Amino acid sequence: MVQDVTTGFIQRLRTRDPQAWFELWEIFGPVLRAQFARWGKGRIGAETVQDLSQETMTALATAIDSHDPSRGVRFSTWLLAIAKYTLTDEFDRRMALKRGAGKKPMDLDHAYDQAGDEAPPDERYEGLIIGAKVEAALRSVERETEMMDFEVYRLRVLEGRQGKDVAISLGLSEAAVSRRLTKVRDRVRSNLGDVMARFSFTDEELEEASRKGLDANPNKASDALFDEAVAEVYQRYAQFRAELDRSTGV
Secondary structure, eight states: OOOOTTSHHHHHHHTTOHHHHHHHHHHHHHHHHHHHHHHHTTSSOHHHHHHHHHHHHHHHHHHGGGOOGGGOOOHHHHHHHHHHHHHHHHHHHHHHHHHTOOOOOOOHHHHHHHHTTSOOOOHHHHHHHHHHHHHHHHHHHHHHSOHHHHHHHIIIIISOOOHHHHHHHHTOOHHHHHHHHHHHHHHHHHHHHHHHHHTOSSHHHHHHHHHTTOOSOTTTSOHHHHHHHHHHHHHHHHHHHHHHHHHHOO
């Protein structure tokens, strides 16, 4: 199994490491917001969507102690199951208030138990999960590399500009552009592999990166194909983020 629950990211979550929880929210918060907005079908406002997304992370903090990798539930499926129960709990609370009763407790154990039995998440949701992972890897690379190096990568790969054009616009030689591009690409491969492993609870989930051309092993994917796959996922996810921000005002 790809995740070792005694070390690494899950253990950081279990020990309530603030940085680990911030990282989780930073990466998957937008996906949760989009999912709640989709489920709400206009019946819940932007503030409620934001609150539900945060409450899902709080619920996950409670459920993380029950995580059992032997059940073979994907991270994305598990997160979605907790989100569903958060939304159900919100509707139950509203109904209880109308009836003058107390709030119904959320059955997180049931949510966890049922995560592996429900129909798998749709392609749209899984695409957003992959996009969130790629964006997280690129964000970490941008923090770790020199500004000029990442600018070369951004223009050359994420925007798809020709090497000669990038060289002219940045005042570099084409050879320098190529060297900087190679350096950043290697870091992207490494960081993307780390992110994929961190948020994959099953081998199948981890192997999904390879199926999408995002394999971290340079022997299995050419540089051009890898760049193309990263750019495609990134651009699609960037468009999603822009549309989400406009629709929710968050």
